Each structure stands twice: as C-alpha cells, then as structure tokens.
Amino acid sequence: MKVRRQQTIQRTDKPVPGGTPVVKAPNPKLGNKLIPADRYTSEAYMRLEWEKMWSKVWLLGCREEDIPEVGDHFVTEIGRESILLVRQKDGSVKAFYNVCLHRGNKLVHSQEKPVEATVAGTFKCRYHDWEYGQDGRFVDIPDLETFPQGAPKCGGLIERPCDVWGSFVWFSLNPDVEPLQDYLGVIPEHLDPYHFERMVLTKTLTVEWDCNWKASVDAFNESYHVQGTHPQLLYYLDDLDIQIDCYDKHNRYLIAFGVLSPRVLAPGEIPPPIKVVMKGAGMDPADYEGSVHDIRHDVQKHKRANGPAQGKDYSDLNDDQLTDDYHYMIFPNITMNVHADDMMMFRQRPHPDDPNKMYFDYYFYELPDHEFDPETYRRPVHKNYKNGEISLGLVINQDAYNLPFVQAGMNSSAFEGLWIGDQELRIRHFHDTIEAYIKGKANKPQKRTATKAKSPAKKRS
Amino acid sequence: MDLGLRDKNVLITGATAGIGRRIANLFADEGANVAICSRTPESVTRAVKEISLMADGRIVGKACNIKNKEEYEAWIEEMAEELGGVDIFIPNVSAGGGNDSEKNWWRNFEYDILGTVRGVEAVLPHMEARGGGAITMLSSTAAVETFAEPQPYNAMKAALINYAKNLSQTHGPKNIRVNSVAPGPIFFDGGAWDMIKTSNPKFFEITERTHALGRLGTPEEVANCIVFLSSPAASWVSGVNLVVDGGYTKRVQL
Numbered sequence: 001m002k003v004r005r006q007q008t009i010q011r012t013d014k015p016v017p018g019g020t021p022v023v024k025a026p027n028p029k030l031g032n033k034l035i036p037a038d039r040y041t042s043e044a045y046m047r048l049e050w051e052k053m054w055s056k057v058w059l060l061g062c063r064e065e066d067i068p069e070v071g072d073h074f075v076t077e078i079g080r081e082s083i084l085l086v087r088q089k090d091g092s093v094k095a096f097y098n099v100c101l102h103r104g105n106k107l108v109h110s111q112e113k114p115v116e117a118t119v120a121g122t123f124k125c126r127y128h129d130w131e132y133g134q135d136g137r138f139v140d141i142p143d144l145e146t147f148p149q150g151a152p153k154c155g156g157l158i159e160r161p162c163d164v165w166g167s168f169v170w171f172s173l174n175p176d177v178e179p180l181q182d183y184l185g186v187i188p189e190h191l192d193p194y195h196f197e198r199m200v201l202t203k204t205l206t207v208e209w210d211c212n213w214k215a216s217v218d219a220f221n222e223s224y225h226v227q228g229t230h231p232q233l234l235y236y237l238d239d240l241d242i243q244i245d246c247y248d249k250h251n252r253y254l255i256a257f258g259v260l261s262p263r264v265l266a267p268g269e270i271p272p273p274i275k276v277v278m279k280g281a282g283m284d285p286a287d288y289e290g291s292v293h294d295i296r297h298d299v300q301k302h303k304r305a306n307g308p309a310q311g312k313d314y315s316d317l318n319d320d321q322l323t324d325d326y327h328y329m330i331f332p333n334i335t336m337n338v339h340a341d342d343m344m345m346f347r348q349r350p351h352p353d354d355p356n357k358m359y360f361d362y363y364f365y366e367l368p369d370h371e372f373d374p375e376t377y378r379r380p381v382h383k384n385y386k387n388g389e390i391s392l393g394l395v396i397n398q399d400a401y402n403l404p405f406v407q408a409g410m411n412s413s414a415f416e417g418l419w420i421g422d423q424e425l426r427i428r429h430f431h432d433t434i435e436a437y438i439k440g441k442a443n444k445p446q447k448r449t450a451t452k453a454k455s456p457a458k459k460r461s
Numbered sequence: 462m463d464l465g466l467r468d469k470n471v472l473i474t475g476a477t478a479g480i481g482r483r484i485a486n487l488f489a490d491e492g493a494n495v496a497i498c499s500r501t502p503e504s505v506t507r508a509v510k511e512i513s514l515m516a517d518g519r520i521v522g523k524a525c526n527i528k529n530k531e532e533y534e535a536w537i538e539e540m541a542e543e544l545g546g547v548d549i550f551i552p553n554v555s556a557g558g559g560n561d562s563e564k565n566w567w568r569n570f571e572y573d574i575l576g577t578v579r580g581v582e583a584v585l586p587h588m589e590a591r592g593g594g595a596i597t598m599l600s601s602t603a604a605v606e607t608f609a610e611p612q613p614y615n616a617m618k619a620a621l622i623n624y625a626k627n628l629s630q631t632h633g634p635k636n637i638r639v640n641s642v643a644p645g646p647i648f649f650d651g652g653a654w655d656m657i658k659t660s661n662p663k664f665f666e667i668t669e670r671t672h673a674l675g676r677l678g679t680p681e682e683v684a685n686c687i688v689f690l691s692s693p694a695a696s697w698v699s700g701v702n703l704v705v706d707g708g709y710t711k712r713v714q715l
Contacts, residue, residue: 003650232660264659265651268479269557271660279561286564 005262009241012320019193019318020326025245030428034417037410039431040212046355050079053332053437055173058183060334060347061085062114062169063201067093071117071134075110080352084108085162085169086134095162095171096136100125101152107132112206112382132157167197186247187330193316194338199365204382205390206361209400211407213333213348213358217430219399220335220346223255224423227263229398234261235271237325246429249331253426258296258323266292277323280341282306296323303340311370314340329426331433342366356407362392465693467492468518470544472537474527474580475499475554477508479652480644483684484551489516491688496540498525519544527554527576537583547587549691550596552577557653560612569613577621581628585637593636595691598625600643600702606710622702629700638699640690645706648677673708
C-alpha cells in the first residue's frame with residue numbers, strides 16, 4: 001500500500017541566544033534545467049574544475065589536534081598536489097607544497113596521518129638531504145657550492161594560505177584567496193555551537209569510489225533517495241518535511257530524526273532504529289508509554305535534562321539539535337551530518353586524472369561523555385580501501401552500492417543530464433556555485449559553450 | 462455451516478486495529494454482540510462506529526488500559542452489563558516483541574499474561590451464570606518454535622498455551638471451553654511485518670518463502686480460526702492450541 005500521511009515536523013520555537021540560526025533562508029531561483037551529465041564524466045570539465053575551482057577555494061586539511069606541538073605535521077592530498085601542514089612556533093599552522101625544490105621528490109612520505117616533529121625539528125629530503133625548517137625555509141643544502149646558480153631564489157618550500165576554524169586546519173592553493181572566515185560565510189556562526197573541538201575522532205578511512213566526486217556529494221545532499229535507497233530509514237526520519245537552506249556557496253538541510261516518515265504507517269511497536277535513538281539518550285524503550293509520534297520531543301527533553309549528568313554540555317544547542325540531523329555542505333567537498341553527540345563528516349576528493357573515480361574520506365567524531373578517558377584514547381589509524389573492501393555501515397554501504405552504477409549510467413550516450421526536482425535543490429545550488437567559479441570574474445565563457453555543444457553530438461553518435 | 466454466534470456476547474481486548482479488529486469485525490458480521498477496548502477513547506469511538514456498519518448485533522466499547530487491574534475489571538463488568546452477560550472472551554492485547562531491558566519482561570507479563578489472567582478471572586462468573594462459554598487466547602508460533610531471539614514475548618506466549626490447557630480441564634465441567642491460537646507472521650498495513658517489508662525486504666522475502674504456502678498470513682485468516690474456535694460450531698474442541706501459520710513452522714505436531 002502506498003502511504004503518504006499528513007505530517008508536519010514541529011520545529012523549535014526556542015532559539016538559543018548565539019546558537020545556530022534556524023530561520024529558513026529564501027530559496028534561490030535556479031531554474032529547472034538539466035544539469036549536463038558530462039560535468040561528471042568529461043576530462044575537459046575535470047581540468048576546468050581544477051583550474052577554476054579546486055585551485056581557488058579553501059580546502060579542509062586536517063584537525064588542529066592532529067598537530068598539537070611545534071613541528072608536528074600532516075600530509076594531505078588534493079588532485080595531483082600533496083600538501084604539508086606544519087604547526088609553527090607561534091601556534092599558527094603553515095601549508096606548503098610537499099615537494100623538494102631540488103629534484104621534485106615528495107618531501108614527507110606520509111599521507112593522512114599525524115606525524116610528530118622530527119628530532120631535529122626539520123624536514124630532510126630522503127633523496128639528497130635537502131633540509132627545510134618548520135617555517136619552510138632552507139636549513140641546509142649539501143654541497144651548496146656545487147650549485148653555481150646558488151639556492152632556489154624562493155628561499156624554501158612554496159607556501160600557501162592556511163588557517164584554522166572549527167578545530168580543523170584549512171588551506172588554499174590560491175595565494176590570493178579571500179580570508180577563510182570570509183570564505184566560510186555563515187558556517188562558523190552555524191556550527192560553532194556544536195563545539196567540534198570537544199569531539200574526538202573515532203573513525204577515519206578513505207575509500208576509492210568509482211564515481212565522480214560530485215556524484216558522492218549529490219548522494220548526501222538530498223533526502224529524496226531515502227525511500228529508494230535506504231527504506232529502513234523511513235522508520236527513523238522524516239524524508240519529506242525538510243528545511244533546505246542555501247547560503248552563498250554553502251548549504252544545509254535540517255532533517256528530523258526519531259520520527260516516522262509520512263511514507264509509512266505507525267507500527268504497533270517502536271521501530272528498532274528509533275529505539276537506538278532512545279537508548280543513545282539513555283532512555284529505555286521498554287519503559288516508554290507514549291505514542292511513537294512523541295518520541296522525538298521526549299528524547300529532546302530527556303537529553304536536555306540528563307545531558308549534564310552524562311558529562312555532555314548541550315547548552316549552546318536548541319532542542320531540535322538534540323535529535324535532528326543538521327546536515328551541512330561546506331563548498332566544495334565537505335558534507336557533514338552534524339548531531340549533538342557526534343559528527344559524521346565526508347570529504348570528497350577528485351581522482352588526480354580520472355573523472356570516473358574519487359576518494360571518499362570518512363571521519364566520525366564523537367562528543368565524549370564523562371566516562372571518556374583522554375589518557376587511554378588513541379587516535380584511530382587511517383587506512384585506504386577500494387570500494388567493497390570495508391563496510392561503512394548499512395546506510396553508507398547502500399549509497400556506495402549505487403554510485404558506480406550511477407557513474408556508469410552518466411557515461412551513457414542516452415543520458416543527457418540530471419533531472420533535478422525541488423527536493424534536490426542543494427544539488428542545483430552546488431552546481432550553480434561550481435559554475436560561478438568556472439565562469440569566474442576574469443574567465444571567458446567559451447569553454448562552457450563548447451561543453452554544451454558536445455552533448456547533442458555525443459547523443460547522435 | 463452456521464457458527465451459531467447470533468446474539469452471543471463477545472468481549473475482545475484491544476480490538477481497534479490489527480488482528481483484534483478483524484476478530485471484532487467477523488464476530489459482528491456473524492451477528493454477535495461485541496464489546497471492544499483500546500487505550501484511546503477516539504480510536505474506540507471510531508472503531509465502534511465502523512464495526513456497527515456491518516453488525517446486526519450491538520457493538521459497544523470503552524477506553525481501557527488493561528494494565529490497570531481495577532480499570533480492566535471495571536471495563537469487563539461494564540461491558541458485561543451493557544451486553545447482558547458474557548459468552549465469549551478473547552484476550553487479545555499484547556506488549557509485542559522486544560528485548561531492550563528487564564522492563565520488557567514486566568511489560569509482557571503485565572499485558573500478555575495478567576491481561577489474560579485477570580480477564581479470565583473476571584469473565585468466568587459471567588459464563589457460569591449463562592451455563593457455559595468459550596475463551597480463546599492469542600499465542601504465537603514464537604511460543605512453539607525458537608524465533609528471533611530469547612525474548613519475553615516468546616516465553617509469555619508459550620505460558621498462555623499452558624494456561625489455556627489447564628483452564629480447559631478445570632472449567633470443562635461448567636461447559637466452558639478454552640483454546641489458544643498460535644498465528645505465524647501476519648501481514649497487514651501498519652503491522653510489524655509491514656515495517657519489516659519496508660525496512661528489510663530481503664528478510665521479508667525469505668520469510669515468505671519459509672511458509673509452505675509461500676506468503677504471509679492475513680489477519681482475516683487468523684480471525685476466521687479464532688471466531689470458529691470460539692463459536693458453538695466448535696463445541697467439541699477444548700484445550701487445543703491451533704497453529705495458524707500457512708506452514709511456517711516445520712515441527713510435527715503430535
């Protein structure tokens with residue numbers, strides 16, 4: 001039986017002073033045109049993205065706590081670039097291209113893991129012992145007298161803008177990038193109340209997926225796919241009454257958790273996924289006498305009352321944030337399921353040269369309760385996998401299953417583009433922002449026209 | 462075959478939805494007078510109104526949480542008075558499955574066991590006064606085979622079969638028959654198996670195939686058996702547990 005119950009999610013009417021804004025942003029008028037499929041498949045578009053977007057924006061590198069002490073460092077990669085993030089004496093972080101200026105060797109042979117400062121506090125290239133300080137400046141070039149041209153005139157590693165926000169270290173490949181705070185726009189105001197700095201990393205891994213990085217971003221930015229891909233979540237969240245907000249480059253949606261979807265009837269018992277929500281809050285589902293429709297509010301009340309005793313400070317969060325998913329996309333490639341007690345973050349990175357592949361970085365952060373012991377906590381070790389080598393949990397596995405087929409289909413000559421509906425507004429907004437970068441202030445639009453013209457030709461062949 | 466239910470007085474607990482509702486519908490359709498309850502007055506009012514549309518007899522009801530002994534006993538007395546006696550009693554309310562804490566044991570004990578025992582104690586004098594009666598309890602195939610996980614629902618449903626059999630011996634001389642029905646997985650919109658069908662379609666399909674008849678049962682098919690066992694047409698059946706499961710369980714029942 002096809003069900004569509006009438007249901008309106010009651011959203012909080014008690015905003016917290018200085019808390020996350022909850023007012024709906026006006027929807028941008030972005031039309032209803034097809035989004036061309038070749039943005040996901042063409043190497044030309046991929047190069048355009050790199051030149052006009054990836055190399056211009058701010059990108060997430062690592063966590064501040066990954067590099068607590070002077071000289072601690074972390075290597076992250078984006079496209080063909082490897083970036084070295086180093087804690088400085090003054091407490092700031094600097095970002096350098098992780099490449100030795102002598103013969104191009106990667107300076108630090110590490111990836112996606114925190115590395116403590118070397119004993120000497122310097123970085124020495126393994127090839128010919130060229131040595132750089134924590135500030136990137138040359139410390140030693142062996143046999144410098146045998147270089148009649150002297151040392152490279154730049155004086156050391158090539159530095160790029162680097163800054164911190166929200167417990168994370170951000171960098172940009174664009175020397176002229178706007179300040180991070182300007183770039184992030186509303187994001188700090190929205191997410192600071194969650195205090196990510198209090199959360200600890202409990203899972204980190206990277207999976208190579210056979211799809212374009214945007215296909216992955218898209219998969220997490222709409223709830224329309226819940227009924228088809230994650231039917232079990234229909235007994236966990238309202239996939240229809242969702243607040244979508246688009247802000248400049250970034251966007252979000254607010255999804256009520258701990259409720260039934262209007263697409264299902266209330267069963268006579270509490271659905272297992274909602275029991276998980278209750279248990280997470282310290283409630284006993286067997287002791288619950290109320291209606292299934294009241295559980296979300298009762299969980300909010302319970303957490304508000306019992307959070308402090310569990311060692312959890314929810315004082316900067318509104319009631320909805322105690323149950324719901326405030327899902328944010330920080331342009332271009334960070335999608336985060338933000339909750340009071342945890343934050344599941346995905347960083348989607350393009351493959352260096354294949355538009356049909358990407359890297360899916362998964363991070364899970366949890367808010368410690370009073371039982372957490374920082375002395376025994378060990379940061380999980382990051383690992384790389386191919387798709388199917390590791391389970392990411394039922395929900396993400398379901399998404400991961402779809403994506404290679406989506407990518408294959410987007411390569412079909414029969415598929416012109418994405419037919420996007422209102423529930424997928426964030427996807428349209430995401431593409432609109434990418435296009436704004438690609439068209440750029442100083443950029444010429446003819447490449448865009450060429451891309452467009454290619455589609456029909458491809459169809460006829 | 463005439464079931465002989467015309468003008469019989471039937472009390473069913475928790476009969477506004479699911480299997481209980483189909484039992485009430487069928488008794489009403491057969492010309493019996495039916496009394497129902499559920500926890501919310503609105504759902505009782507609505508169900509009474511709807512069942513009345515298909516009834517020749519009287520359909521009455523009142524909100525009652527059968528967990529509260531006094532409220533429950535008062536409901537039985539009030540319904541017995543409204544209908545003018547009790548011939549048939551179907552204690553249908555269950556706390557359902559679940560194994561979240563020790564509290565589940567208390568819940569299943571209170572709803573499944575005491576919800577049956579207290580009802581039986583209260584209706585027996587009414588049946589004796591009318592020279593006989595029939596009680597049909599709701600057990601489950603989870604009582605006769607292992608199912609899902611060790612949980613109070615399975616254990617309590619097994620206890621009901623035992624209780625029914627003993628009652629049938631003790632009260633047989635007073636012409637009171639006592640039986641139980643053990644349904645297997647039953648599908649209806651908004652039921653537990655509707656949720657499983659949506660959230661875990663693979664398990665649902667496996668369960669369908671496990672049935673000799675290749676599908677899940679309907680609440681009407683369970684109601685048919687309960688109404689028959691409770692009717693004068695089953696006058697020579699007492700102390701049985703009737704498994705109604707389309708061949709879901711595989712044991713040989715001797």
